[in-house]
Amino acid sequence: MKNTIIFDLDGLLIDSERITCRLYQHMLSQYGCSLSLSEYAEYYSGKTAVENMTDLVNAFRIPLTVREGLNRMGELEHRYLEEGIPLKKGAGELLFYLKENKYKTVLASSSTEDRAIKILGYHHLTDIFDAMVFGAEVKRGKPEPDVFLKACEKIKEPAENCLVLEDSEAGIQAAFAAGIPVICIPDVKKPAVKYLRLTAAVLDSLAEVKGYLEKDTP
Numbered sequence: 001m002k003n004t005i006i007f008d009l010d011g012l013l014i015d016s017e018r019i020t021c022r023l024y025q026h027m028l029s030q031y032g033c034s035l036s037l038s039e040y041a042e043y044y045s046g047k048t049a050v051e052n053m054t055d056l057v058n059a060f061r062i063p064l065t066v067r068e069g070l071n072r073m074g075e076l077e078h079r080y081l082e083e084g085i086p087l088k089k090g091a092g093e094l095l096f097y098l099k100e101n102k103y104k105t106v107l108a109s110s111s112t113e114d115r116a117i118k119i120l121g122y123h124h125l126t127d128i129f130d131a132m133v134f135g136a137e138v139k140r141g142k143p144e145p146d147v148f149l150k151a152c153e154k155i156k157e158p159a160e161n162c163l164v165l166e167d168s169e170a171g172i173q174a175a176f177a178a179g180i181p182v183i184c185i186p187d188v189k190k191p192a193v194k195y196l197r198l199t200a201a202v203l204d205s206l207a208e209v210k211g212y213l214e215k216d217t218p
Helices: 017-029 037-043 049-060 066-083 091-100 113-122 146-155 169-177 206-216
Strands: 004-007 104-108 131-133 162-166 182-184
Touching: 004 146, 017 037, 017 049, 017 066, 049 066, 066 113, 091 104, 091 206, 104 146, 131 146, 146 162, 146 169, 162 169, 169 182
Parallel strands: 004 104, 004 162, 104 131, 162 182
Antiparallel strands: none
């Protein structure tokens, strides 16, 4: 029986992927370039900010360094953070259900701590997690298992007691490599079949996780 649920943040708990796409579109438009949501989903969804900015600078030949591009994205995203990034369907209800039913919850994200805390604070969810792990705390990002192994270490639970909720191919690979069962809840990009085969289940939204857990409970 699972007693610990590990959450990804972007694209899983919060509806940030579409916002990130808009930010890239805004930045690219200043240089006469465009990016569709389908192109974003195919080439940029689920990757780190550094990977994406490196690809954007090279692919569109933007006259910026990767660092300058990241700084500009940070300025643009700050405006969205002030307004609040929406939660994904069923996110709040699931977190409170888990709390009421004595599950441990962990946030495991490649995001920076200050960004994640600001986003969660807007929704009054900062204190609902029993532990949090951020990108700066591990040497290797997803698809390597480090962030999820660190989550198990922080919460003091073995992998077999945990369940990961993820939306991306890299997240699925990371959970699988860590030896933790993973449920995929796709966002703007549905992972390829070869990654979905690594999951315990594929659900349409976080609203369905409660039913999965109750069915899986003896």
